[in-house]
Amino acid sequence: MRTGVYPGTFDPVTLGHMDIIRRGAKLVDRLVIGVTTNPSKSPMFSLEERMAMVKREVAEVGGEIHVVAFDSLLMDFAEREGAKVIVRGLRAVADFEYEYQMAGMNQQINPRVETVFLMADVSLQPIASRLVKEIALFGGDIHKFVPARVRDEVVARVEKVGRKGS
Known part of the structure; x- marks a missing residue:
């Protein structure tokens, strides 16, 4: 069984x-969505909330998909999950430069795990969780960027913390 890991903060999960x-x-028999924290980012949602969001959204995808929290080196997590592939999404050249460097470092750490890059669909390439949160915090419409239920959760969170610029 070929296992792949798709890591991220998913704050929030986007289209x-x-x-x-x-x-x-479609590329692996088992895909593990690794939900993690990033100390350089300030999350809108807790780890538990992000896990629940991702679990709910992937339930409709089909296939063997698991959502797992992790707080370790990606390559240690991949090893624990028995993954042979890391799946990474690319949106722009800036993503490629960062991801290329990370893939090289990860290969040095564990050469048994390959990194596979998937280009986001052209219509989805500009979407970034950071920008979705910023748009929502300023009262903008985010329905084109996130699943409907995620949009409702983001809007509810913004109402709770307060909009910017008002």
């Missing part, structure tokens, strides 16, 4: 993430 999940699931 771009879902595109990579659907396509990545």
Whole structure:
């Protein structure tokens, strides 16, 4: 059984993430969505909330997809999950430069795991969780960027914390 890992913070999960999940699931027998924290990012949602969001959204995708939290080196997580492939989504040249460097470092750490890059669908390439949160915090419409239920959760969170610029 070929296992792949798709890691990310998913804060919130976007249509771009879902595109990579659907396509990545076709490449492996078992896809593990690794939900993690990134100390350089300030999350809108807790780890538990993000896990629940991703689990709910991937339930409709089909295939053997698991959602797992992790707080370790990606290559250690991949090893624990028995993964032979890391799935990464690319949107732009800036993503490629960062991801290329990460893939090289990861290969040095564990050469048994390959990194596979998937280009996001052209219509989804500009979507970034960071920008979705920023648009929502300023009262903008995010329905084109996230699944409907995620949109409702983001809007509810913004109402709770307060909009910017008002």
